[in-house]
Amino acid sequence: MNFALILFVLTVVTGCFWLLDVFVLAPTRKKEAQDELRAFDADNAEALRRGEKTVEAARNAILIRAKERPRWLEYTAGFFPIIFFIFVLRSFLFEPFRIPSGSMMPTLETGDMILVNKYTYGLRIPVLNTKILDVGEPQRGDVVVFKYPPNPDIDYIKRVVGLPGDKISYINKKLEVNGVPVPLKDDGTYFDEHKMQELIQSEEKLGETTHKILTDKYTPSGAYALPTHTDPKACEYVPGGLVCTVPKDKYFVLGDNRDNSEDSRYWGFVPEKNLVGKAFIVWLNVSKPSRIGFFD
Incomplete structure (x- = not known):
């Protein structure tokens, strides 16, 4: 199995996970976060109005979690842009040799x-x-x-x-x-x-x-x-x-x-x-x- 084939396989695999995340998992995480925020805001309306720091921090934590990928996605979809760039560069433009x-x-x-x-x-x-x-x-x-x-x-x-x-x-x-x-x-x-x-x-x-x-x-x-x-x-x-x-x-x-x-x-x-x-x-x-x- 040569390096070109390995790089191609990695590009395809990470690309599939990237597409899955962009079109399925990320929208799902966003919707779940919005639902959680609505419930949180309703339960803590008075504390938020008073500007209580601990409540605001808890609300911000929900927003941060909504943007975060699970670790297994970070090591798959997260690497796709880098691997794809290397694949295109090495396949069509320049390739190093020793x-x-x-x-x-x-x-x-x-x-x-x-x-x-x-x-x-x-x-x-x-x-x-x-x-x-x-x-x-x-x-x-x-x-x-x-x-x-x-x-x-x-x-x-x-x-x-x-x-x-x-x-x-x-x-x-x-x-x-x-x-x-x-x-x-x-x-x-x-x-x-x-x-x-x-x-x-x-x-x-x-x-x-x-x-x-x-x-x-x-x-x-x-x-x-x-x-x-x-x-x-x-x-x-x-x-x-x-x-x-x-x-x-x-x-x-x-x-x-x-x-x-x-x-x-x-x-x-x-x-x-x-x-x-x-x-x-x-x-x-x-x-x-x-x-x-x-x-x-």
């Missing part, structure tokens, strides 16, 4: 807390993830969160390299899109603190996006298809890499840490229906506050 691995270094590091724009690629029905309104499509260079095709219960994050119909070649750590080499410029080195190793850092330009990638000179070139590959016939595995034609309504994605990323080179393509949204900002990193900010 980066669990180094496959997107140096763009994203382990421990980065990111926000994903949920409406960039269209509005979807929560839980079912079915698109109900087209807004836009992924572009080359976008950093996207998606449901991992072999196991949709797991969220992955990678960079879009190939669009539907593109011919992608990744051989000897060189990327080509539709026969055109992707511009790559040396950018020094990057030290991986977790693996305690120095990696080659380069600047890559995909479409309108310029970003940094990492490669390991000690890791040999090559790729292979896992048994769970989505479209094995769409790729040809050759010495040093592969050549793929991206199927309709699917995307070819790579991690920026090219030699430490399980991506489209191994399990295939991301179906459009698996898209969650576009990642665009690191909103928190407890150990490295300087990481906070927008990224390419």
Whole structure:
């Protein structure tokens, strides 16, 4: 049971109690309080006329009880507005994710807390993830969160390299899109603190996006298809890499840490229906506050 489903169930359950309270229980409490007040006023008319404090306090207590929900309603209907707000925000606008691995270094590091724009690629029905309104499509260079095709219960994050119909070649750590080499410029080195190793850092330009990638000179070139590959016939595995034609309504994605990323080179393509949204900002990193900010 994933969090989206749990949140949906909580929204429905608390919403039902909220509706029950608004249209049935609250009016009943109000009517009962009015009846009690009329009887109280009739029995204590003289004391109220004299302004006796204890009698006025007792009358105010009746008014307060009329406005109060029972405790069981406070923990159901009372939480509905908050849960509903979170549900709408998380389902249609922005959703937080935590980066669990180094496959997107140096763009994203382990421990980065990111926000994903949920409406960039269209509005979807929560839980079912079915698109109900087209807004836009992924572009080359976008950093996207998606449901991992072999196991949709797991969220992955990678960079879009190939669009539907593109011919992608990744051989000897060189990327080509539709026969055109992707511009790559040396950018020094990057030290991986977790693996305690120095990696080659380069600047890559995909479409309108310029970003940094990492490669390991000690890791040999090559790729292979896992048994769970989505479209094995769409790729040809050759010495040093592969050549793929991206199927309709699917995307070819790579991690920026090219030699430490399980991506489209191994399990295939991301179906459009698996898209969650576009990642665009690191909103928190407890150990490295300087990481906070927008990224390419």
